[in-house]
Structure formats: structure tokens, C-alpha cells
Amino acid sequence: MAEDSAVIGRSGSYSTGVARRREILDRAIEVFAERGSDGASLRQIAKAIGVSHTALLHYFDSREQLLVAVYEHAEWTRGETHPWPAEATAVDRLVRAATENVKVPGLVQLYSTLVATALAEESGASKEFFTRRFEVTRENIAAWLRRDQALGLVREDVDADMIAAMLVAASDGLQTQWLLDSSVSLIETLRAFDALLSPCPGAAADRPEPADAPDRD
Amino acid sequence: MAEDSAVIGRSGSYSTGVARRREILDRAIEVFAERGSDGASLRQIAKAIGVSHTALLHYFDSREQLLVAVYEHAEWTRGETHPWPAEATAVDRLVRAATENVKVPGLVQLYSTLVATALAEESGASKEFFTRRFEVTRENIAAWLRRDQALGLVREDVDADMIAAMLVAASDGLQTQWLLDSSVSLIETLRAFDALLSPCPGAAADRPEPADAPDRD
DNA sequence: GTCTATACGTCGATAGAC
DNA sequence: GTCTATCGACGTATAGAC
Numbered sequence: 001m002a003e004d005s006a007v008i009g010r011s012g013s014y015s016t017g018v019a020r021r022r023e024i025l026d027r028a029i030e031v032f033a034e035r036g037s038d039g040a041s042l043r044q045i046a047k048a049i050g051v052s053h054t055a056l057l058h059y060f061d062s063r064e065q066l067l068v069a070v071y072e073h074a075e076w077t078r079g080e081t082h083p084w085p086a087e088a089t090a091v092d093r094l095v096r097a098a099t100e101n102v103k104v105p106g107l108v109q110l111y112s113t114l115v116a117t118a119l120a121e122e123s124g125a126s127k128e129f130f131t132r133r134f135e136v137t138r139e140n141i142a143a144w145l146r147r148d149q150a151l152g153l154v155r156e157d158v159d160a161d162m163i164a165a166m167l168v169a170a171s172d173g174l175q176t177q178w179l180l181d182s183s184v185s186l187i188e189t190l191r192a193f194d195a196l197l198s199p200c201p202g203a204a205a206d207r208p209e210p211a212d213a214p215d216r217d
Numbered sequence: 218m219a220e221d222s223a224v225i226g227r228s229g230s231y232s233t234g235v236a237r238r239r240e241i242l243d244r245a246i247e248v249f250a251e252r253g254s255d256g257a258s259l260r261q262i263a264k265a266i267g268v269s270h271t272a273l274l275h276y277f278d279s280r281e282q283l284l285v286a287v288y289e290h291a292e293w294t295r296g297e298t299h300p301w302p303a304e305a306t307a308v309d310r311l312v313r314a315a316t317e318n319v320k321v322p323g324l325v326q327l328y329s330t331l332v333a334t335a336l337a338e339e340s341g342a343s344k345e346f347f348t349r350r351f352e353v354t355r356e357n358i359a360a361w362l363r364r365d366q367a368l369g370l371v372r373e374d375v376d377a378d379m380i381a382a383m384l385v386a387a388s389d390g391l392q393t394q395w396l397l398d399s400s401v402s403l404i405e406t407l408r409a410f411d412a413l414l415s416p417c418p419g420a421a422a423d424r425p426e427p428a429d430a431p432d433r434d
Numbered sequence: 435g436t437c438t439a440t441a442c443g444t445c446g447a448t449a450g451a452c
Numbered sequence: 453g454t455c456t457a458t459c460g461a462c463g464t465a466t467a468g469a470c
Contacts, residue, residue, distance in 0.1 A: 016453095020453085036337060037337045038338065041445065041446085042445080042446060042447090043446090051454075051455090052454070052455060052456080053445095053446085054455070054456085055453075055454055055455080057447075058453065058454075062446075063445095108336070109337050112337075113336075115329065115393060116329040116333040118397060119326045119330075119396050119397065120329075120330060121255065127397065131397045134394050134398065135398065138394075138401075157412065158412055158413065159409070162409050163409065165394060165401050165402075165406050166391070166406050166409060166410075168390065169386065169387045169388075169389070169391040169393070169394060170383050171390070172389075172393070173386025173389040174382065174383070176332060176386070177385070177386060179336050180336065180344065180347060181351065184382050185382075188379060189382050189383050192375060192379050192383060193383075195374060195375055196413040197413070233436090234436090237436080258462060259463065259464090260463090268436095268437075269439080270462095271437075271438070271439085271465090271466095272436070274465090275435080275436065276436095279463080279464080435470100436470085437468105437470085438468090438470100439466105439468085439469095440466085440467085441464105441466085442466105443464090444461105445462065446460100446461090447458100447460095448459075449456105449457085450457090451454105451455080452453105452456100
């Protein structure tokens with residue numbers, strides 16, 4: 001992920017390892033995007049790439065670690081492209097992420113499968129990855145929420161950390177419901193948080209400044 | 218589920234089928250509650266019950282249908298016991314359901330696994346069961362929300378059906394996060410919906426009655 | 435109807451040859 | 453680095469005992 005940028009510029013000889021690893025991940029992402037996580041056995045992924053399934057285990061310790069790496073790589077590849085406008089709110093970011101996710105149902109399926117695996121195991125690659133990932137995601141959203149609060153866009157009588165967990169949960173859960181029944185209005189429902197989180201018009205309101213100076217802690 | 222009550226009271230001879238089926242489900246629920254969904258292979262469940270694994274397939278068409286039946290039966294068994302106080306709000310009910318769920322992590326794991334399976338398959342028992350289940354759950358919560366709105370407990374500027382989907386999603390997602398990291402305050406975060414959904418103090422407010430007359434449709 | 439025994443194909447994983 | 457061979461466990465199907 002970050003490590004290879006320090007390696008691939010070298011002589012080109014032993015960089016083939018990480019380059020090949022990346023090729024495998026890129027191709028595996030396509031497999032998931034096209035066929036979903038149904039044909040996701042190690043042997044079927046290997047066949048789609050054109051190698052034996054044991055070859056994959058030379059780059060990844062297990063099937064589970066391969067799948068986690070695929071999801072991580074897909075997320076990273078996608079996140080690289082377009083920057084965020086500075087004025088985007090926390091809900092704005094959730095909405096865009098969800099919009100992009102539903103375009104690739106196979107990856108949402110993969111996400112759901114891996115989270116279920118993480119819940120079921122005593123310990124393992126999935127568990128550690130997703131525990132950490134939820135933690136980071138919650139922290140990011142909480143920071144945006146605090147900025148939104150400082151800007152007067154979000155009511156201040158709620159705890160940003162709790163709302164962050166709630167937003168992540170709602171986003172995940174709504175994507176699940178949407179995949180099962182597309183009549184569930186994913187984006188609209190996420191947008192409903194705008195109304196729930198906006199400061200009440202006649203509220204007490206001893207807000208410090210009208211805008212502009214976010215007092216981050 | 219409802220069908221057997223019309224059968225088991227009969228002569229007692231051919232009712233042994235559904236009785237045995239029920240025994241299997243009861244024992245399987247214990248297995249999941251004790252060991253989670255890790256040792257959830259057909260063969261391991263059969264061993265815990267004390268029969269060969271093929272015996273299970275005489276009562277259930279496949280492993281997947283057995284697992285769905287286990288979850289359904291566990292949910293039904295639990296729901297039988299205690300009635301709801303009439304004054305409980307939609308959020309109250311979510312909170313109690315979540316409180317009971319986290320007492321049996323194995324069943325939450327099973328739920329998560331089955332939902333992931335439902336998302337991954339083109340069609341199948343899990344997909345149909347959970348699509349329908351989400352639909353029913355959303356409708357129930359939406360009805361409670363509309364009652365809460367009529368009672369003046371929930372703001373009326375939001376759509377009950379959308380909020381229902383949001384509440385189900387948040388509840389599912391928060392249970393997932395809680396299982397991975399118990400520092401996430403599941404109940405408190407669900408309770409935060411009370412503040413988000415309560416009518417704003419100084420809002421426009423052309424509410425019909427102060428309380429007391431829920432106009433159910 | 436209830437259940438065991440057996441077999442088939444596939445799975446993730448390992449060991450060792452080239 | 454990639455292969456073949458092999459392992460035990462899996463879900464499923466079938467035949468037949470009681």
C-alpha cells in the first residue's frame with residue numbers, strides 16, 4: 001500500500017513481487033465487480049487470473065487475507081481519484097461514498113461477507129482489519145461533524161462521536177437493505193439526516209460565532 | 218411457525234415430524250448461542266445434536282434453509298415471552314430488541330452471516346427470507362413512528378417510512394460495530410434518536426391535538 | 435418416516451518438484 | 453515463482469436399514 005512506493009522505483013528486479021501482487025489484486029477486483037462474491041473461491045479467482053490457486057497463496061497467507069487485501073485495494077484505488085470540495089459536510093461525504101458503492105454491488109457484497117466473517121471469528125485478519133477500519137471511519141466522520149457543528153450546520157446538543165457511529169451504521173445498513181430491495185431510497189434516506197441534524201430554528205442557541213472559526217479541540 | 222399449531226394437537230402420531238424438527242432447531246439454537254457461527258458446518262451441528270449430518274437434511278432441504286430456520290425459530294421463541302407496554306415508542310422497541318440481541322452474540326453472528334449470504338446469491342432461501350423480513354420490520358416501525366408522530370412525540374417534518382428504514386439500518390449497523398468493539402455505546406447511540414426525532418421546541422407546530430388520539434390508518 | 439452409510443465433487447491449505 | 457499432488461473437511465445426493 002504505502003510500502004511499495006519505496007520499492008518499485010529501484011532496480012526493477014525484485015520489485016516484480018509487489019508488482020505481481022498488485023496485478024493479482026487488480027484482476028481480482030474485476031472478478032468481484034463482474035461476478036460478485038459468489039464465484040469467490042480461491043480456485044475460481046485463480047482460474048479467472050490464469051494461474052493455479054496455490055500461486056495466489058504465495059502472495060497472500062490465506063483466502064481470507066486475499067479478500068481483505070482485495071477490498072482494501074479497491075477502496076484505496078477508488079479513493080485516489082477525486083478530491084473533496086472543502087465545504088462538503090459529513091452527510092455529503094457519506095452520500096457520495098454510498099453513491100459510488102451502489103455502482104459496484106460486488107464490492108458491497110464482499111464488504112458484507114468480510115464483516116460477517118470478522119464477527120464470526122475469535123481472531124483473525126478480517127476482525128482486526130474491520131475493527132480498525134470502523135474506528136478510523138468513525139473518527140473521521142466525527143471530526144467532520146465537529147467542523148459542521150462549529151459552522152452552525154449541525155446542532156450542538158448531540159455528541160459527535162455517537163452521531164458518527166450512528167451515521168456509519170445507517171450507511172452500512174441502508175446499503176444492505178438497498179441491495180436486497182432497490183425500492184429503499186438509499187440516498188434520500190441518508191439525506192434525511194440533514195433535517196435531523198440541523199439546528200432547530202427556535203432553539204436556545206448560545207452559539208459562539210456565526211461561522212468561520214471552528215474551535216477544534 | 219403458525220402452521221404447526223394446527224397439526225400438533227391432532228392424534229400425536231404424525232406430529233412427531235414437526236416435533237423432531239422443533240427439537241433439532243432448539244438444540245441448534247443452543248449450539249449457536251454457545252459456540253457462535255464458527256462451528257456451524259452441517260456435520261458439526263449434527264454431531265452436537267447426536268445424529269448423522271444427513272439426518273438433518275430430512276427436515277431441511279439444505280444447510281442454508283436450516284440456518285434460516287434456526288434464526289427464524291430463535292427470533293420467534295424469544296418474541297413469545299414478554300409483551301410490550303402500550304406506551305412504548307418506536308425507539309423504545311428498537312432499544313429493547315438490541316438489548317436482548319447483544320446478550321446472544323452467536324445469534325447476531327448468524328444474522329450477519331445469513332444477510333451476507335442473501336446479498337451474495339442470485340436467488341435463494343436467505344434472499345427471500347431477509348428481503349421479506351426487512352420489509353415487514355420497516356412497516357412495523359413506520360407504523361409505530363406514525364403513532365409517535367400523532368402523539369406529538371416525533372417531529373412531523375420527516376417521512377415515517379424513510380426514518381423506519383434508517384432506524385433498522387442504524388440498529389443493525391450498530392450491533393455490528395458493538396460486536397467488533399464494545400466501546401461503541403449501542404444503547405446510548407440508539408437513544409440519541411430520541412433527541413434527533415423529537416419535535417423542535419420552537420418549531421412551526423400546527424399539531425392537531427396535544428396528545429391522546431392516535432389516528433392509525 | 436427416521437436415520438445411517440457411502441460416495442462425489444469442491445473447498446482451503448500444505449509439501450515438494452521444476 | 454509457479455506448478456502438481458495430496459490432504460482433511462465440507463455440502464449434497466443416493467441407497468438402503470429399521
